Amino acid sequence: MIMDTQTKPEYRVIGTRPVRPDGVDKVTGRAVYGADVQLPRMAFGKILRSPFAHSRIRNIDTSKAEALPGVLAVMTSRDMPEASATMDLGEGGEQDMSHASANVMAHGKALYQGHAVAAVAATSPYIAEEALRLIDVGYEMLDPVMDVHAAMKPDAPLLHPALFTETAGEKAAQPSNVASHTILEEGNIEEGFAGAAVVVEREFDTATVHQGYIEPHAATAEWKADGQLTVWCSTQGTFAVRSQCAEILRHPVSQIKVVPTEIGGGFGGKISVYLEPVAAILSRKTGRPVQIVMDRADVLMGTGPTPGGHLIVKMGADRDGNLVAAQATLAYEAGAYPGSPVGAGATCIFAPYRIPNARVDGYDVVVNKPKSNAYRAPGATIAAFAAETVIDEMCEQLGMDPLEFRRKNSAQEGDKRIGGPPYARIGHLECVEAALASEHYRTPLEKEGPGGKRRGRGVASGYWGNWDGTSSCTGRLNPDGTVSLLEGSTDIGGSRASIAMQFAEAFGIDYEQVHPAVVDTDTVGYNDVTGGSRTTFGTGFAAIQLAERMQRDIAAHLAELWEVAPESVTVENGVYSADGQRATLAEAAKLLSSRGRHVAASITAKGQNKSGAFAVHIADVEVDPETGKVDVIRYTDVQDAGKAIHPSYVEGQMSGGVAQGIGWALNEEYVYDDAGALRNPTLLDYRMPTALDVPDIHNIIVEVPNPGHPYGVRGVGEVPIVPPPAAIANAIHDAVGVRLTDLPMSPSRVWKAIYAP
Amino acid sequence: MATVHIPAPLRTLTGGQAEVTAPGETLGEVMDRLAAEHPGLKERLTNGDRIRAGFAVFVDGVSASPYLNTRLDENAEVYFAPAIAGG
Incomplete structure (x- = not known):
C-alpha cells in the first residue's frame, strides 16, 4: 500500500497520545537494564585499557593477575580467533570485522588511549579491578596523530601501514591515513561560480563529541558446555550483536541467542559490540556467566564518539538570491579504524536546496582516537553547521531574510540531491513556511538583554534520510x-x-x-x-x-x-x-x-522508502560579551514527520535532538593533551547540557506524508540534531556580529572571536 | 533499458557521460553489458556478487539489495550513492 500524499485520511488510533506500554x-x-541482569554463579569482568594513544604492544604478562585469589580467567587478543569478513550493519555501511575484532581487543597495536588490551573475570568486580593492576604490558611508544590536519600530512605517522586511500574502487599506490575519498558532483561548479554575484567561502573545525547516552554499556554472556551462547545486553540491535559476535568469535550464528534488556539511550553508539565478545570468551574460559559493565570513563575513552573534522564550504548565488553553485571539502576523523560518516555528511550537506552545480569531496581519515561510531544523523550535523553558516552569510550580503532565501531555494519533489536519486515528495518547503508563520519568527527580538548582554536570532535547515x-x-x-x-x-x-x-x-x-x-x-x-x-x-x-x-x-x-x-x-x-x-x-x-x-x-x-526528513530551526540566544557565555533563550524546531503516529513521542525526539544539539554547539568536546590522552573522561568535565542550559523548546510538527509508507510515516529521530549548531552560530552572529567557525562555541572561543579575531 | 547514473569519479570510464543505458533484467546483467562498453567500470563498482563496499545502490528511488541478482524493471533508474549508516 502506497500513501496518497494529497489526501489526509481520518485515523482512529494514529495521532492519539496513549500511555506507553513500558x-x-x-x-x-x-x-531491567543491562547492568540489572543477575545470573547464578555470575562472575564479573573488567577491561584493561591502553594509557597511550599510539603504541605497539610488545608483550603482555598476565601471570600475576591469574595468581590473584578470586581471579577466574584473563584474556587478551591471543584468545580471539581471526576475523576477516565485512559486515553490513545497516544502510549499506560496511564494517571490516578484522577491524571490529581489533577494536574489541587490541591486536598488536593499541591505537588510542582507552583501547582494550586485556580483560579479567573474577568472583567480584573489585578483585577483577585489582587484577588489572597486576597485568604487565610492554608498550613501544609511537607518535600519535590526533586530528585530520596532522593525519593528512604526507609525512604523518601511519596508524595502519597497509591502509591505502580508496576512491570509487581504486586504491592509491602509497599507504596513507586517508582511508577513502568520496566524490559527489552535479553540473559544473566552475561555470556555476562564474555566474554568481555573491560567493562566500569559510573553513570550519569541529571537535570530537560523544553521544552521551545515560546508561553505560553492559553485557552478560553465558557460554554453556554444549556451545550455546546467550548474551544479554543493552543494544540497538540484537541481530547485529548476534552477527558481530558470530564473526568475531567464529562461532555459529545458530548457537548464539541475544536477549535485549531495556536501553538507556544509544543514538547510534550501541550498534557496534565492545563488551559482548569479551564477556563471551571469559564465560567460555571460566564456565560461568560473566558480566561486564562500563563506567563513564570506559564509555568516553573506549566507545565510539562522533568525529570531529575540518570542513571547507564555498557557495554562490546570483543577485536575485538563487543558489548557482556549491562546493564542500569534508575531512572527518574516523578514529582508529576506517569508517567515519563522511559519506553521509557529503550526502546531506546541500540536501535541503536545489543547486544546479555542486561538488563535494569527502575524506575518511584515521586518527589516534576511539573508532568513531554513529551519532544521530551521523555526519550531517557538522556538515550543516558549515553550509548553513555560509548560507547565513550569503543572506547577509544579499540583504535577504534567511528563511525567504531558504523558501526560494528549497528542494522539492523531483529535484535531485547531489549524488543521489531525485526526491519523492518531501517537506522542506513546508517546514520553511511553517517557520516563517511561527509566532517565534514573527515576534521581534529585543536586541538588548540584561546586564549588557546581546541577543540574536538564527535559523538553519537540516536533512537526514530515512532507512x-x-x-x-x-x-x-x-x-x-x-x-x-x-x-x-x-x-x-x-x-x-x-x-x-x-x-x-x-x-x-x-x-x-x-x-x-x-x-x-x-x-x-x-x-x-x-x-x-x-x-x-x-x-x-x-x-x-x-x-x-x-x-x-x-x-x-x-x-x-x-x-x-x-x-x-x-x-x-x-x-x-x-x-x-x-x-x-x-x-x-x-x-x-x-x-x-x-x-x-x-x-x-x-520497507520501500523513497524519502527523507527535513527540519528548520529557529534559535534566540543571549551572549554575555564580558565572558563569551551563550545562553539559548528561545528555540523553535519545525520538522516534517510525514505522519506523527504518536505526537508526544515525535515531540520528544525533536526536543531531545535539540538538547543534544545545544550541547554539541556550545560545550561538548573531547579535550586531549599533546600526548593524545583524553583529559575530560567524566561527566564533570565533559560538559553535557543540563536542564539549566536548555530553554523551553517549541515543537511544530509538519505532516507531508511519505509516499513510501501506508500511513505516510517519516523517520523523526535523527534530523532534529542537524540544525542546532548552525542555528545557534547564526544567532550568535546576529547578537555580536562575529562568525563562529569552530565547535564548540565555548565561552573562551566566543570571547576571542569578539575581542581577538 | 536501464539507465545507470555514474558516480563522478568513474565518469572518466564512460567518456564523461553522467548516465549510460544498458539492457538487462538484473543489476548484474546490466553491469555485464556496461563492462563490455566501458572497460573497468564493473570492476570499480562491484566486488564478486555484490556492489562494492562503500556504495549503496538505489533502484527507482528505493535503496535496493547490493547483490547483483537484484531484479530491475524495464526502464529502471539506477543510482550509486555513498553507503551511509544512521544512528
Missing part, C-alpha cells in the same frame, strides 16, 4: 480478543507504542488491545537495528502487513465456521461479517478459541 516499569524502577531496512513481527490472537505483538526492534524512543498503534489501526482494534513485547533473537524473525530513523517506519510497515495477514486468517476461519465463502467475509473497524452473521474481534477470538482454532502469524518485510 512506562509503568520504567517509572517504578522495575525495568527502511528489514523488520519482523509475530502476532498471536488471544481468546479475549487481545493480540500479543512480538517485536525484535529495540524500543529507544517509544516504538513499542508507535508500532502497536499502527497494528491497531490496521487491525481495526483499540491500542489497549495490543500487547507489544521486544523479544530475543530466537523468538522473532530478523530485524535490522533501531537506527537510521527506521523503526516506526520499517517495523511499523511490518506490523501493518501482519495485521492484514491476521485479518485474512481470522476471516478464513470464520468462513469455515459460518459456512460461507471466504471472500464473502468482510472486515470493517474490527468487525467481521458475512451473510447476516457478524462478530467483533473479541467475539471472533472467543469463538475460534472454543473451536480449537488459534490464530498466529509472522511477517518479515522490507
Whole structure:
C-alpha cells in the first residue's frame, strides 16, 4: 500500500497520545537494564585499557593477575580467533570485522588511549579491578596523530601501514591515513561560480563529541558446555550483536541467542559490540556467566564518539538570491579504524536546496582516537553547521531574510540531491513556511538583554534520510480478543507504542488491545537495528502487513465456521461479517478459541522508502560579551514527520535532538593533551547540557506524508540534531556580529572571536 | 533499458557521460553489458556478487539489495550513492 500524499485520511488510533506500554516499569524502577541482569554463579569482568594513544604492544604478562585469589580467567587478543569478513550493519555501511575484532581487543597495536588490551573475570568486580593492576604490558611508544590536519600530512605517522586511500574502487599506490575519498558532483561548479554575484567561502573545525547516552554499556554472556551462547545486553540491535559476535568469535550464528534488556539511550553508539565478545570468551574460559559493565570513563575513552573534522564550504548565488553553485571539502576523523560518516555528511550537506552545480569531496581519515561510531544523523550535523553558516552569510550580503532565501531555494519533489536519486515528495518547503508563520519568527527580538548582554536570532535547515531496512513481527490472537505483538526492534524512543498503534489501526482494534513485547533473537524473525530513523517506519510497515495477514486468517476461519465463502467475509473497524452473521474481534477470538482454532502469524518485510526528513530551526540566544557565555533563550524546531503516529513521542525526539544539539554547539568536546590522552573522561568535565542550559523548546510538527509508507510515516529521530549548531552560530552572529567557525562555541572561543579575531 | 547514473569519479570510464543505458533484467546483467562498453567500470563498482563496499545502490528511488541478482524493471533508474549508516 502506497500513501496518497494529497489526501489526509481520518485515523482512529494514529495521532492519539496513549500511555506507553513500558512506562509503568520504567517509572517504578522495575525495568531491567543491562547492568540489572543477575545470573547464578555470575562472575564479573573488567577491561584493561591502553594509557597511550599510539603504541605497539610488545608483550603482555598476565601471570600475576591469574595468581590473584578470586581471579577466574584473563584474556587478551591471543584468545580471539581471526576475523576477516565485512559486515553490513545497516544502510549499506560496511564494517571490516578484522577491524571490529581489533577494536574489541587490541591486536598488536593499541591505537588510542582507552583501547582494550586485556580483560579479567573474577568472583567480584573489585578483585577483577585489582587484577588489572597486576597485568604487565610492554608498550613501544609511537607518535600519535590526533586530528585530520596532522593525519593528512604526507609525512604523518601511519596508524595502519597497509591502509591505502580508496576512491570509487581504486586504491592509491602509497599507504596513507586517508582511508577513502568520496566524490559527489552535479553540473559544473566552475561555470556555476562564474555566474554568481555573491560567493562566500569559510573553513570550519569541529571537535570530537560523544553521544552521551545515560546508561553505560553492559553485557552478560553465558557460554554453556554444549556451545550455546546467550548474551544479554543493552543494544540497538540484537541481530547485529548476534552477527558481530558470530564473526568475531567464529562461532555459529545458530548457537548464539541475544536477549535485549531495556536501553538507556544509544543514538547510534550501541550498534557496534565492545563488551559482548569479551564477556563471551571469559564465560567460555571460566564456565560461568560473566558480566561486564562500563563506567563513564570506559564509555568516553573506549566507545565510539562522533568525529570531529575540518570542513571547507564555498557557495554562490546570483543577485536575485538563487543558489548557482556549491562546493564542500569534508575531512572527518574516523578514529582508529576506517569508517567515519563522511559519506553521509557529503550526502546531506546541500540536501535541503536545489543547486544546479555542486561538488563535494569527502575524506575518511584515521586518527589516534576511539573508532568513531554513529551519532544521530551521523555526519550531517557538522556538515550543516558549515553550509548553513555560509548560507547565513550569503543572506547577509544579499540583504535577504534567511528563511525567504531558504523558501526560494528549497528542494522539492523531483529535484535531485547531489549524488543521489531525485526526491519523492518531501517537506522542506513546508517546514520553511511553517517557520516563517511561527509566532517565534514573527515576534521581534529585543536586541538588548540584561546586564549588557546581546541577543540574536538564527535559523538553519537540516536533512537526514530515512532507512527502511528489514523488520519482523509475530502476532498471536488471544481468546479475549487481545493480540500479543512480538517485536525484535529495540524500543529507544517509544516504538513499542508507535508500532502497536499502527497494528491497531490496521487491525481495526483499540491500542489497549495490543500487547507489544521486544523479544530475543530466537523468538522473532530478523530485524535490522533501531537506527537510521527506521523503526516506526520499517517495523511499523511490518506490523501493518501482519495485521492484514491476521485479518485474512481470522476471516478464513470464520468462513469455515459460518459456512460461507471466504471472500464473502468482510472486515470493517474490527468487525467481521458475512451473510447476516457478524462478530467483533473479541467475539471472533472467543469463538475460534472454543473451536480449537488459534490464530498466529509472522511477517518479515522490507520497507520501500523513497524519502527523507527535513527540519528548520529557529534559535534566540543571549551572549554575555564580558565572558563569551551563550545562553539559548528561545528555540523553535519545525520538522516534517510525514505522519506523527504518536505526537508526544515525535515531540520528544525533536526536543531531545535539540538538547543534544545545544550541547554539541556550545560545550561538548573531547579535550586531549599533546600526548593524545583524553583529559575530560567524566561527566564533570565533559560538559553535557543540563536542564539549566536548555530553554523551553517549541515543537511544530509538519505532516507531508511519505509516499513510501501506508500511513505516510517519516523517520523523526535523527534530523532534529542537524540544525542546532548552525542555528545557534547564526544567532550568535546576529547578537555580536562575529562568525563562529569552530565547535564548540565555548565561552573562551566566543570571547576571542569578539575581542581577538 | 536501464539507465545507470555514474558516480563522478568513474565518469572518466564512460567518456564523461553522467548516465549510460544498458539492457538487462538484473543489476548484474546490466553491469555485464556496461563492462563490455566501458572497460573497468564493473570492476570499480562491484566486488564478486555484490556492489562494492562503500556504495549503496538505489533502484527507482528505493535503496535496493547490493547483490547483483537484484531484479530491475524495464526502464529502471539506477543510482550509486555513498553507503551511509544512521544512528
